[in-house]
Amino acid sequence: MNTPKSDVCFDFLSTRKRTEHLCLPLELEDFIPQPIPDVSPPKWHLGHTTWFFEQFVLLNFESNYTPFDPNFLFFFNSYYQNAGERVARNLRGTLSRPTVKEVLNYRQYVTSAVEKLLINQQSEDILELVTLGIHHEMQHQELLMYDIKYIFGMQPAQPIYGNSFELTQELQAGWKDVEGGIYEIGAQNEGFSYDNEKGHHQVLLNDYSISQALVSNREYLDFINSGGYTDFNLWHDEGWATLQNQGWKAPLYWQQRAGNWGYFTLSGFKEIDLHLPVQHVSYFEASAFAAWKNCRLPTEAEWEVASPLFSWGQLWEWTGSAYLPYPGFFKALGALGEYNGKFMVNQHVLRGASVATPPGHARKTYRNFFAPQSRWQFSGIRLVK
Numbered sequence: 001m002n003t004p005k006s007d008v009c010f011d012f013l014s015t016r017k018r019t020e021h022l023c024l025p026l027e028l029e030d031f032i033p034q035p036i037p038d039v040s041p042p043k044w045h046l047g048h049t050t051w052f053f054e055q056f057v058l059l060n061f062e063s064n065y066t067p068f069d070p071n072f073l074f075f076f077n078s079y080y081q082n083a084g085e086r087v088a089r090n091l092r093g094t095l096s097r098p099t100v101k102e103v104l105n106y107r108q109y110v111t112s113a114v115e116k117l118l119i120n121q122q123s124e125d126i127l128e129l130v131t132l133g134i135h136h137e138m139q140h141q142e143l144l145m146y147d148i149k150y151i152f153g154m155q156p157a158q159p160i161y162g163n164s165f166e167l168t169q170e171l172q173a174g175w176k177d178v179e180g181g182i183y184e185i186g187a188q189n190e191g192f193s194y195d196n197e198k199g200h201h202q203v204l205l206n207d208y209s210i211s212q213a214l215v216s217n218r219e220y221l222d223f224i225n226s227g228g229y230t231d232f233n234l235w236h237d238e239g240w241a242t243l244q245n246q247g248w249k250a251p252l253y254w255q256q257r258a259g260n261w262g263y264f265t266l267s268g269f270k271e272i273d274l275h276l277p278v279q280h281v282s283y284f285e286a287s288a289f290a291a292w293k294n295c296r297l298p299t300e301a302e303w304e305v306a307s308p309l310f311s312w313g314q315l316w317e318w319t320g321s322a323y324l325p326y327p328g329f330f331k332a333l334g335a336l337g338e339y340n341g342k343f344m345v346n347q348h349v350l351r352g353a354s355v356a357t358p359p360g361h362a363r364k365t366y367r368n369f370f371a372p373q374s375r376w377q378f379s380g381i382r383l384v385k
């Protein structure tokens with residue numbers, strides 16, 4: 001990777017600071033709840049992103065390192081079987097201890113230790129792991145915003161976070177044609193990428209046209225009003241079952257008040273802005289909408305090849321592609337091999353980035369993934385025909 005040491009140290013310190021900055025609008029009580037298993041408490045994100053550096057960098061490379069508190073290695077491990085036991089995911093919100101103050105002290109302790117390590121040692125292994133830790137923390141910064149929005153949006157008081165991360169109207173419109181042929185996708189050796197993006201390879205595409213704009217709230221409201229949520233012909237079987245079990249009638253956060261649709265945003269409950277892209281849709285909803293339009297979702301290869309033709313970065317875009325290993329995918333041995341590879345089943349790929357993606361974290365080869373029923377992430381729809 002050959003990243004200069006000083007850049008890694010700078011990126012490390014600014015990333016650590018940004019996570020704490022995102023929490024500034026929170027009151028102490030906001031750090032604790034876990035309303036559903038998918039949504040982790042902000043306190044847990046603060047601890048877990050710190051644990052990653054302690055577990056994988058300091059305990060491996062700092063010979064005299066003493067953990068801040070050995071129990072924290074158990075509290076803040078997420079899913080790494082190779083790194084030992086952990087608090088069950090669905091119980092993260094039951095912990096009133098360690099306190100937020102202790103977790104912030106933990107952050108300070110580990111940040112200083114990593115900074116000291118970076119000043120004293122220059123090995124490529126350390127730089128690579130710290131860089132992975134930085135990108136891991138950036139990923140959690142985005143999850144933190146999904147989770148704060150859910151924690152705020154699902155309680156009667158619907159508190160206001162602030163007017164950050166607002167969407168804007170898509171400026172482009174119409175369709176762009178892409179000629180069929182052999183194209184190349186996947187990350188090459190320029191800059192950082194996760195293991196799941198590596199394995200640059202050829203793909204064969206047929207002719208297709210891709211929409212330059214994300215689907216708007218106006219178009220999605222037309223879908224709702226024309227019976228999109230009551231016509232099983234548009235839905236996957238599992239999607240239809242989910243709709244019925246969950247009582248879905250609209251995207252997450254939409255509510256009808258006095259006959260009018262509104263939605264919860266980070267800056268409070270608002271009337272639907274028909275010009276903005278629709279967000280908080282599941283893969284099932286994105287697919288049903290596409291079927292209603294006699295279109296489909298792009299495959300991830302179609303998305304990546306066409307990505308220079310449109311601007312992206314407002315919402316993660318569902319693709320029709322299952323999350324599978326690329327040809328030549330290499331899963332590292334040990335705990336870090338658990339980062340991506342073991343999730344390559346029952347998930348769909350999303351491409352692009354969202355307004356909550358930290359600066360410097362987006363790239364056109366990035367393969368995000370979620371289960372098809374998930375919709376608390378900042379996800380939208382782009383169509384292909």
Ligand SMILES: [Fe+2]
Pocket residue numbers: 048078136140
């Ligand atoms: Fe994580």
